[in-house]
Amino acid sequence: MNAFQILSRSTGLKSRTTRPSQQNQVPTSGQSINSISPGASSGQKRKREDDVTAVTTASPSTRVPLTEDEIRQYQKKHKIKIVDLNRFRSAGKTEESRKAQKEQSRIFPQPLVTFDQLSQQNANKSLVRNVSEQAYFQPTEVQTATIPLLLSSLSKDAQEPDLLTIAPTGSGKTLAFLIPLIDKVSRSHREQSNTTEKHASAIVLAPTKELVSQIVTEGRKLCTKTGVRITAMRKGMRLFGMQESAVENEESEGEDDEKESEDEHSRESATLTKADIIVSTPLSLVHTLCPSWEEDETTPPNPLPKIETLIFDEADVLLDPLFRAQTLAIWSACTSPTLRVSMWSATIGSNVEELAVQKIHDRQKSLKIRRSDRPPLLRTIIGLKDISLPTISHRLTYTATESGKLLGMRQLLHPSRSGGASSSKGGYQAAAAPLRPPFLVFTQTIDRAQSLYDELKYDIPAPAGGSSRIAVLHSSLPAHARSSIMQNFRLGKIWILITTDLLSRGVDFRGVNVVVNYDIPNTVAGYVHRAGRTGRAGREGGVCVSFYTKEDVQYVKGIANVIAASEKAQVRSDRPTGAGDGGGTTTTSDVPVTANGGLQPWLLHALPSVSKSTRKDLKLHGVQSRRAIHADDDEKTKRMKRKARIGTQSGYERREVDRKRGAIVHSMQEKKKEANQTADQENGEWEGFT
Numbered sequence: 001m002n003a004f005q006i007l008s009r010s011t012g013l014k015s016r017t018t019r020p021s022q023q024n025q026v027p028t029s030g031q032s033i034n035s036i037s038p039g040a041s042s043g044q045k046r047k048r049e050d051d052v053t054a055v056t057t058a059s060p061s062t063r064v065p066l067t068e069d070e071i072r073q074y075q076k077k078h079k080i081k082i083v084d085l086n087r088f089r090s091a092g093k094t095e096e097s098r099k100a101q102k103e104q105s106r107i108f109p110q111p112l113v114t115f116d117q118l119s120q121q122n123a124n125k126s127l128v129r130n131v132s133e134q135a136y137f138q139p140t141e142v143q144t145a146t147i148p149l150l151l152s153s154l155s156k157d158a159q160e161p162d163l164l165t166i167a168p169t170g171s172g173k174t175l176a177f178l179i180p181l182i183d184k185v186s187r188s189h190r191e192q193s194n195t196t197e198k199h200a201s202a203i204v205l206a207p208t209k210e211l212v213s214q215i216v217t218e219g220r221k222l223c224t225k226t227g228v229r230i231t232a233m234r235k236g237m238r239l240f241g242m243q244e245s246a247v248e249n250e251e252s253e254g255e256d257d258e259k260e261s262e263d264e265h266s267r268e269s270a271t272l273t274k275a276d277i278i279v280s281t282p283l284s285l286v287h288t289l290c291p292s293w294e295e296d297e298t299t300p301p302n303p304l305p306k307i308e309t310l311i312f313d314e315a316d317v318l319l320d321p322l323f324r325a326q327t328l329a330i331w332s333a334c335t336s337p338t339l340r341v342s343m344w345s346a347t348i349g350s351n352v353e354e355l356a357v358q359k360i361h362d363r364q365k366s367l368k369i370r371r372s373d374r375p376p377l378l379r380t381i382i383g384l385k386d387i388s389l390p391t392i393s394h395r396l397t398y399t400a401t402e403s404g405k406l407l408g409m410r411q412l413l414h415p416s417r418s419g420g421a422s423s424s425k426g427g428y429q430a431a432a433a434p435l436r437p438p439f440l441v442f443t444q445t446i447d448r449a450q451s452l453y454d455e456l457k458y459d460i461p462a463p464a465g466g467s468s469r470i471a472v473l474h475s476s477l478p479a480h481a482r483s484s485i486m487q488n489f490r491l492g493k494i495w496i497l498i499t500t501d502l503l504s505r506g507v508d509f510r511g512v513n514v515v516v517n518y519d520i521p522n523t524v525a526g527y528v529h530r531a532g533r534t535g536r537a538g539r540e541g542g543v544c545v546s547f548y549t550k551e552d553v554q555y556v557k558g559i560a561n562v563i564a565a566s567e568k569a570q571v572r573s574d575r576p577t578g579a580g581d582g583g584g585t586t587t588t589s590d591v592p593v594t595a596n597g598g599l600q601p602w603l604l605h606a607l608p609s610v611s612k613s614t615r616k617d618l619k620l621h622g623v624q625s626r627r628a629i630h631a632d633d634d635e636k637t638k639r640m641k642r643k644a645r646i647g648t649q650s651g652y653e654r655r656e657v658d659r660k661r662g663a664i665v666h667s668m669q670e671k672k673k674e675a676n677q678t679a680d681q682e683n684g685e686w687e688g689f690t
């Protein structure tokens with residue numbers, strides 16, 4: 001595959017198309033045939049599977065539909081499970097009856113084995129060309145499974161379903177929902193060719209501006225010459241109900257939306273968008289639909305009766321209490337009886353699934369949609385739930401204290417200083433290579449991200465670019481600063497990006513080699529998503545390093561379980577042991593690993609289980625000592641929090657620095673005051689020309 005095409009996908013540069021030689025290799029598979037489905041590439045494929053591969057990779061003109069038995073084999077090979085939730089929900093109470101019911105609820109639709117099948121099925125020609133021009137040749141597992149379910153051109157007889165999809169990080173979910181969406185919108189354009197009215201017909205919700213911007217960028221590339229327009233929701237933008245004179249021109253194909261957010265503030269006037277697909281964070285959209293939202297969250301938002309498709313990217317976050325009220329308000333505003341909803345994430349817990357299913361059913365009842373008219377409700381799971389990608393290596397590093405973490409971080413940045421590259425201490429592979437940037441470093445709070453940045457910004461030597469190579473990104477920064485940092489990290493100008501959970505989900509930085517959990521994540525799902533910023537699209541060699549202190553011991557069992565489960569699912573024979581692993585062994589103590597790099601079982605047993613209430617507290621507030629200091633904290637808590645602050649300076653040194661800084665500010669204020677007084681006096685003496 002042409003490396004330029006791959007590297008330029010997120011940068012807006014034009015690429016030329018060259019076909020890959022190995023057609024039946026799934027893109028998420030890295031160097032192996034299919035790493036998402038462990039065992040699939042072990043070289044011991046059953047004869048039957050060979051037959052399926054032969055059938056499914058035959059040229060488009062010779063391809064015949066697969067029999068149900070062949071689809072079963074195909075789904076098994078690619079670890080795809082599609083279940084009809086309406087049938088499954090009526091399952092009995094006992095474990096056995098649920099299992100039997102689950103099996104009966106499975107469905108076996110034709111998979112989309114190659115993107116060539118799209119043109120055969122009468123999908124929008126420009127869309128098919130755009131997919132190919134972006135050098136997407138072979139669908140990933142999630143695309144194979146879900147595109148045929150959603151693509152209106154493929155399912156003339158079948159009704160488009162409501163869909164929940166759980167697929168690993170970096171497995172191509174964005175394309176999986178954008179392709180059918182763009183095709184659906186272009187189809188409706190064709191059907192309504194005689195109407196002049198233009199209006200938005202689809203909404204994609206995502207939790208952060210960064211993700212919104214990324215989806216729009218990807219969407220614009222796929223929309224080229226299809227007549228479909230996609231845009232990010234902006235301040236002052238209207239979806240319906242304004243005069244046509246205020247219509248905004250959204251036709252800026254190929255333009256990177258990150259740049260667009262720079263002049264977000266200059267576009268204050270209300271404009272009616274002509275875009276078909278609106279991508280937004282819940283808050284931006286809810287503010288437009290319900291201007292008094294901040295004062296009263298119960299005010300019903302303005303209805304959006306023309307929205308036919310609603311997509312939740314990172315659905316579990318959007319339905320989490322943090323965003324839930326806004327998301328549900330938007331969902332309720334979409335009053336079309338033919339609305340279809342799809343939800344996507346690498347982690348959708350059963351509580352979120354319950355909530356989503358309940359909401360879908362309640363809505364159908366309240367709109368009085370007859371049972372016979374209700375669409376199917378499907379759930380697709382790719383691989384195993386709640387595990388990390390097999391292409392990622394994990395390291396849990398015990399640092400005992402906060403200062404141990406800083407030391408550990410510095411040793412990651414400068415592995416040669418400790419001679420760690422060849423060390424085997426603590427269970428590292430002997431002679432393993434040091435970890436190479438780009439690094440994405442996560443902290444618990446904005447303050448801690450900023451402090452870590454202040455501490456490390458002079459750690460990169462000047463000849464290597466100095467402090468320009470390191471940056472901090474969080475939600476307190478203005479939109480233009482955020483997008484320029486994102487751009488520079490993507491372009492490789494920034495090597496170490498320190499951030500909060502703002503970038504833990506959905507954001508696709510192609511080349512991230514190392515994810516560092518400087519502070520442990522608040523949830524297990526958080527770990528899966530943070531780790532998933534590396535090893536994307538089947539890229540091998542990504543490493544996720546997590547530091548933990550004495551205080552964290554009570555929380556890390558969940559993370560250790562994910563690591564153990566991910567390593568179990570790994571196809572070890574396909575992974576060069578120690579690839580990108582090791583480096584920088586330290587005075588910190590690395591969790592013992594087995595000969596092939598896995599977590600020692602005794603550690604799992606030794607770590608204490610995490611109670612439900614502890615889990616809840618951690619999720620809501622993070623580790624206590626790393627929270628911000630509040631005025632009403634007692635002295636002991638304040639002391640504990642001060643002690644946990646990031647920095648090599650002692651309390652005395654910090655106070656000295658604060659005192660000096662205060663003195664400088666005071667003296668500057670004094671000088672300014674004096675200057676003003678002098679000016680006043682001079683003004684007073686000046687009599688002017690008489």
Ligand SMILES: Nc1ncnc2c1ncn2[C@@H]1O[C@H](COP(=O)(O)OP(=O)(O)OP(=O)(O)O)[C@@H](O)[C@H]1O
Pocket residue numbers: 009027135136137138139140143167168169170171172173174175345346505506507508510532536537
């Ligand atoms: N069929 C494909 N062939 C090759 N690369 C692909 C294909 N589909 C998607 N990709 C690439 O895979 C990368 C990850 O895709 P995407 O961001 O959609 O993942 P995701 O599943 O949404 O991840 P996350 O759960 O982290 O949001 C992107 O760089 C994308 O360009």
